[in-house]
Amino acid sequence: MTYEKVIWLEIHVRIKSETKMFCSCKNAIELAAEPNINVCPICMGFPGMLPSLNSEVVRLGTIGGMMMRCEVNKHSRFDRKSYFYPDSPLSFQITQLYEPIVWAGEVKVLVDGEERVFGIHHMHLENDAGKLSHAGWQTLCDFNRAGSPLMEIVTDPVFSTKQEVMEFLKELQKMFRAAGVSDADMEKWQLRCDVNMSIRPQGSSELMNRTEHKNVNSFSAIGRCIDAEFKRQKKIVESGGEVDQETRGWNDDTGMSTTQRSKEDAMDYRYFPEPDLLPIDLDDNFIEQCRQSLVELPIDKRLRYLSEYKLKEDDARLLTTDSSLTTYFEKLVELTKDPKKSCSYITTILLAMISESDEVNGVDDLRFDIAEFARVIELVNADELSSTNSKQVIEELFQNGGKADIIVDENNLRQKNDTGALEAIVDEVLADCQTQVADYKWGNENIFGFFVGQCMKRSKWQGNPKIFNELLRQKLK
Ligand SMILES: [Zn+2]
Known part of the structure; x- marks a missing residue:
């Protein structure tokens, strides 16, 4: 039985x-x-x-x-x-x-x-x-x-x-x-x-x-x-x-x-x-x-993150385990209006830094203002900072505090979106890599990434990769 x-x-x-x-x-x-x-x-x-x-x-x-x-x-x-x-x-x-x-x-x-x-x-x-x-x-x-x-x-x-x-x-x-x-x-x-x-x-x-x-x-x-x-x-x-x-x-x-x-x-x-x-x-x-002081149920919050913010279940769960973290995430979304990126910057970058740090045990101990974190995401969304370089800015904020814009400028990290200047770099790269250009034109399209990488390197990682991509596609036709 x-x-x-x-x-x-x-x-x-x-x-x-x-x-x-x-x-x-x-x-x-x-x-x-x-x-x-x-x-x-x-x-x-x-x-x-x-x-x-x-x-x-x-x-x-x-x-x-x-x-x-x-x-x-x-x-x-x-x-x-x-x-x-x-x-x-x-x-x-x-x-x-x-x-x-x-x-x-x-x-x-x-x-x-x-x-x-x-x-x-x-x-x-x-x-x-x-x-x-x-x-x-x-x-x-x-x-x-x-x-x-x-x-x-x-x-x-x-x-x-x-x-x-x-x-x-x-x-x-x-x-x-x-x-x-x-x-x-x-x-x-x-x-x-x-x-x-x-x-x-x-x-x-x-x-x-x-x-x-x-x-x-x-x-x-x-x-x-x-x-x-x-x-x-x-x-x-x-x-x-x-x-x-x-x-x-x-x-x-x-x-x-x-x-x-x-x-x-x-x-x-x-x-x-x-x-x-x-x-x-x-x-x-x-x-x-008492009724006035009620807060949203954590499960409703989680379900809302899934349906409204389109977050993954694991992320929604992670962001609602601790009330300080939840508050931090919601403030960041309010500032950036970008729930997905706010989630990924917290879960993949910030929490990793916190778990490695001996001094910072949680988001309440951070040395920088949340507005600076939001500014980093804003710069990335505005193509003024590459996502690779954004990690460097956050690392600096995490270690020493400060202002995102100042860190970006002091380290020459502001992304260049000036098509004319970037086009000159593309031309230089294509002129210097004629063997690879010939190879590409023979049909080896796998090496397209190589050209983007060369352009990024020559721009000291400041060129906007999207613009490099477009320019290269036009010129390699
Ligand atoms: Zn007593």
Whole structure:
């Protein structure tokens, strides 16, 4: 029998607010220099301390929800999820079980070049726990990120392949980066994914017992975890058994998962409305302000680059991976009105220089004004600079900054378009290369490029090759 996978995800994304969710401690966006320096009586759960909600968290969370095309819940509230664990000094988590901040959305993704839409069940806000490090028999507690704000996104059971899951997560990451909601960097623990999975006979609509793998920590590990879990469940079902509904831990080194605990019910957490916080009531004005700050979805941008700018898919993908690069490209297009050349100058010349440089790590560190880069492209388009020489100008701008026109003139790179002067060069070349001319006239047309090369050389690479071409064609008839 053939089996299919039914997968859904629970994704935690750290919101990029300045301060934590319920106190004024610095939010743990980056790793802090030392453990336990960004803590206070509120996030450490001292008796009598009261949380107060950070409005920036609500704003960024609402924007995050809107990016996923969710329905904004004007009235939401917090619930207390009671459990004890050493990384949680409050002995409970403040989360939203019954009335989350947003409901029902969808995320558009390209899977193997095909447009797909995956449903979001809801997204709620909650606070993060601290970090435990186990060293031998000792456990060290760092509470720097205890109380940091998280969005928990719960998808519908809509994924059936690992490609879908991985593309979806990458799209989500791009989306939150573009909106400034989160950097969603998995290595920095800013995006964590729990994978829920069951299998069923192909085409069936029944749902069988599922397992949950917590915090699988890279895109590729998620793919490996899905493959291994599919094999494991299939083996159990095919031998007449039943998959236990449980939480399992994925070990990416061994490529295997092990039982952690059987799945709790909501009952076990004794959820009840958080008594120390008022519900969140969003007014129309606030919702409108959030809507105003939305940006174009990275996938829409990519599709627009393909259809409107006629860029290749790889280039469109490359230019939208990083928001600084996207902004740089769009500014350059605005200045040059030439999307294709702007794309090729960035992807083939500029990015190569950046990857070789020790000092320049990205377009934000460049030593020259973007207007100078645009000017280089303009000079090429106006036949005042050859594309070969344009690389030299960009190299100089890249190393020392300056003005494109000054570099062109100081290095005698301005292309000569004066037909009279170029014709004199063509005549000289033809007079000096009579053997080759005779050869050409006998029918060896392959050596046409040789004449162009000679003319270019004699003009010190300043002659316009198009004009040389035309003149040579006329004279070699
Ligand atoms: Zn604090």
